Amino acid sequence: MPRDSADSGFIDALSHHFPPDMFTQAEQSYLEEPRGRFQGAQGFVARPRNTQEVAALVKACNDTGVGIVPYGGGTGLVGGQIAPEGELETPLILSLERMTQIRAVYPQENVLIADAGAILANIQTAASEVDRLFPLSLASEGSARIGGLLGTNAGGVNVLRYGNTRDLCLGLEAVLPDGSIWNGLKRLRKDNTGYDLRNLLIGSEGTLGVITAASLKLFPRPASLGTAVFVIRDAEAALELLSLAKSQLGESISAFELMHRTGLDFLSKTMPEIRKPFGDHHPEWMILMDIGLPKGLDPTEALETLFMAAEAEGISSDAVIAQSEGQRTEFWSVREHIPEANRRIGAVSSHDVSVPLGELPNFIARARQAIAQVGDFRINCFGHVGDGNLHFNVFPPDGKSRDLFLDETKQIKRLVHDIASDLGGTFSAEHGVGRAKKADLARYGDPAKLAAMRAIKDALDPKGIMNPGAVLS
Known part of the structure; x- marks a missing residue:
């Protein structure tokens, strides 16, 4: 485990080798997480501007045994971005907030290369500007950074069609715990040359290295989008509706979200300004569905046909189909604000x-x-x-x-x-394991997998400097 602290003496010694604004005292925003379960230790933040500076910082920490907590947008929900006070020697918070560049876009290849500090919404916009889609979508997309999303293998609402963040990544650039740079930032769809370091780092929550850039998959933008909220009989009917929808619409279904009356009740109590799809009436179970169709197909007609079939089979008793982009946004606003309503309750x-x-x-x-x-x-x-x-x-x-x-x-x-x-x-x-679910991993994890994880961690990070205390005890 780390044997030294990122104290003022350590920072003073390093500051001669870096730009004068590299290190700052950690503000409160770096020491808290969305659910308020962890309070970070007071310390210092390093904000590098490029991969070479990240590598120099990591090497210095490895040489002296100082722990590092990689920091993206701070939106993680299991405490992976927070080193609690008193748990270990104070680590250095390594924030990639200055590394935000969209390095390149290759529309014909459906590839975008971005720094790890690029905000998800900005990556979505960069893809849209070349008439492409980067489909990862979640409530925190306005502040979550792609490096952190890869580090936690974030999911979101479009996994059904496009997969998790892991499935959207072709290659990585990363700094390993000894300070070496892995140049794996490839645009290849096939690369069968030994161990897959890309997938090892994705989902490792900063415990095996620091992701500094990613090569991401883009997709053609659907010509037309359709959104509807279906009232369903019960939870079993959700699976029946999904099966029916797949038989009629195939792979055009991008999101299929279950909502319960309690969530809408919480919204009414905490955020009454959020418009609900059925007004003040909150059905017990609902499905919010998104579809994207190619040119020449009408999503409203497709959703109407689906509802008629679902009604005939006793799966759904009512539905509202969005008639405009504004109404579609309203439907999704309900789903996206449920977590915030939960937090307020x-x-x-x-x-x-x-x-x-x-x-x-x-x-x-x-x-x-x-x-x-x-x-x-x-x-x-x-x-x-x-x-x-x-x-x-x-x-x-x-x-x-x-x-x-x-x-x-x-x-x-x-x-x-x-x-x-x-x-x-x-x-x-x-959400990952972070610090909040380490005991769960120890309890439910397969022993062989846990032993392999420990061996990998010890091999790549023998001094234990990378996000100490996260994932593995």
Whole structure:
């Protein structure tokens, strides 16, 4: 483990070798994360402008045994970007916020190369300017940076059609723990030349190196988009609707999001200005669906045909199809603001689980039953049902503070994760492990996998300087 701190003496010694504005005292924004579960240790932030400066910083830290916490947009939800005070020697926060360049765009190849500090929304815009699509989309896209998204293998709403962030990356440039630069920034679709370092670094949460740039896949922009909200019979009907939609629309379905009445109730209470698709009436279960069709096909007609078939089979009883881009934005605003409404209400326990698609209704039923035996809690179950990823969040009874029920948090989390594991699922679908879920990884992780992970970590980072305390204990 790291044996030295990034204290003022260390910074003074380094500052002679770097530009004068490289190091600053860490402001509060670097020491907190969205859910407020971790408070970072006071220390210093390094803000390099290029890969060579990153490499020099990492080498200096490796030589002296100072830990490094790679920092992207700070939007991670499992504490991977925070080194809690008192846990270890104070690490150096290495922020890539100045490395924001779109290095190159190759429209004919459907490839874009960007610095790791590029904000996701800016990458989306750069793709759009050449009539292409970078399909990664999530609520934090206005501040999340591509390096952090790759480091956590973020998911988002379009995984069903386009895959996770891992699936959208062709190559990486990265600084390894000894300060060497791996020049793997290729535009190749095929490269069968030994171990895949790209996929090793993606999802490693900064514990194996610092991603400094990425070669990303672009896609043709669909000629027309369609969005609808379907009222469905129950959770089982979500799978029936997905199967029916795939049979009619094939691979044109980009998003298939499950929403529950509780989420809309929370929106009405905390953000009443957000317009709901069915007004003040909140159906128990809903599906928000996005489709993208090629030229010559009408998405409204396609969604109407799907609804008529779903209604005839008893799957859906009502639907609203967006008639304009403004209405489409309103539908998605509902889904995107549910996490913020959850935060304002205050969850007793939040979960990011994944189970096989066929087990989704079983998971929801079993988890609800288990939570009911603990107490009278409210549950907001929502998420990316098209790829089996649910956010199953537990809240106190109406009018009661979450602080009254924190003693039950550990029991609730254990129940939910046990059920997901029993059904062949996982305790972390898209948020990663970070610091918040290390104990879960130790409990549910396959022993052979954990041993291999430890061996890889020890081989690449023998001094343990890269994001110490994250992922592996």
